[in-house]
Amino acid sequence: MADTNSTHAQPVIQIEKLWTQFGETVIHQDLDLTVEPGEIVGLVGGSGSGKTTLVRQILGLNRPTRGKVTVFGTDLSKANVNQMMALQNRWGMLFQMGALFSALTVIDNVALPMRELRALPDYLIKDAALLKLQLAGIGPEHALKMPSDLSGGMIKRVALARALSLEPELLFLDEPTAGLDPASSAAFVQLILSLHKDMRLTVVMITHDLESLLSMCTKIAVLADKHVIAYDTPENVMKVKHPFIEKFFLSAREEQHTVG
Numbered sequence: 001m002a003d004t005n006s007t008h009a010q011p012v013i014q015i016e017k018l019w020t021q022f023g024e025t026v027i028h029q030d031l032d033l034t035v036e037p038g039e040i041v042g043l044v045g046g047s048g049s050g051k052t053t054l055v056r057q058i059l060g061l062n063r064p065t066r067g068k069v070t071v072f073g074t075d076l077s078k079a080n081v082n083q084m085m086a087l088q089n090r091w092g093m094l095f096q097m098g099a100l101f102s103a104l105t106v107i108d109n110v111a112l113p114m115r116e117l118r119a120l121p122d123y124l125i126k127d128a129a130l131l132k133l134q135l136a137g138i139g140p141e142h143a144l145k146m147p148s149d150l151s152g153g154m155i156k157r158v159a160l161a162r163a164l165s166l167e168p169e170l171l172f173l174d175e176p177t178a179g180l181d182p183a184s185s186a187a188f189v190q191l192i193l194s195l196h197k198d199m200r201l202t203v204v205m206i207t208h209d210l211e212s213l214l215s216m217c218t219k220i221a222v223l224a225d226k227h228v229i230a231y232d233t234p235e236n237v238m239k240v241k242h243p244f245i246e247k248f249f250l251s252a253r254e255e256q257h258t259v260g
């Protein structure tokens with residue numbers, strides 16, 4: 001009998017039978033991945049396993065050789081310019097490098113995506129930018145500073161405020177804690193967790209940082225052997241017998257044994 005009570009929300013991201021080839025080199029082969037609303041998915045894999053390429057394909061910046069990428073129900077291979085622009089307003093991206101424009105003040109960096117939309121008067125954009133900064137833990141006293149006046153942790157927070165400026169439903173994070181000291185890293189993880197809760201975000205994050213993977217992710221997707229070899233809760237992924245997984249989680253397992 002059909003279960004009439006269950007709601008089947010549309011996946012935020014659906015990747016089906018994706019192939020990526022650069023020249024003779026195959027990077028992804030028959031890769032499948034589905035991200036449901038509200039998940040925080042950690043994307044892990046060895047260097048060159050194709051994590052960045054996969055995220056670029058989800059953002060429509062790279063086209064897969066074969067296969068289908070659907071975001072918010074839109075098949076990217078069939079999306080026209082207007083549909084792509086509509087999608088771009090529904091996601092935010094926190095880049096690892098060059099997170100801020102060095103010639104713009106903190107508030108102008110955050111205001112930029114809103115100004116590009118040309119939908120709001122500037123006084124409203126400034127207020128909205130101040131609110132986003134506050135959400136990311138940056139007070140108004142820092143609004144007119146230049147990026148060069150900020151610490152690494154503050155730069156990440158301002159970049160996060162900018163990624164959130166269009167109130168995205170989907171947030172991409174590329175190595176969000178890289179370069180932060182342990183205390184700033186833990187604070188940044190807490191910030192993302194609270195935003196995830198308050199803003200009902202879906203998050204996809206590339207990271208090598210075991211600590212943030214285990215404390216944040218509802219699911220981990222492991223990229224190896226050209227596809228997703230495991231996609232489950234951190235607890236279950238850690239149990240999968242595969243050389244990459246065993247090596248990657250070795251330290252976490254050892255910690256568990258020490259504690260237990």
Ligand SMILES: Nc1ncnc2c1ncn2[C@@H]1O[C@H](COP(=O)(O)OP(=O)(O)OP(=O)(O)O)[C@@H](O)[C@H]1O
Pocket residue numbers: 022027045046047048049050051052053054
């Ligand atoms: N445009 C391109 N042309 C040719 N090769 C490319 C291109 N983009 C990526 N590659 C190759 O594809 C492979 C996957 O790269 P990608 O950056 O996606 O890996 P990654 O898993 O993010 O690696 P890392 O963890 O080191 O950042 C690499 O071997 C890279 O050199």
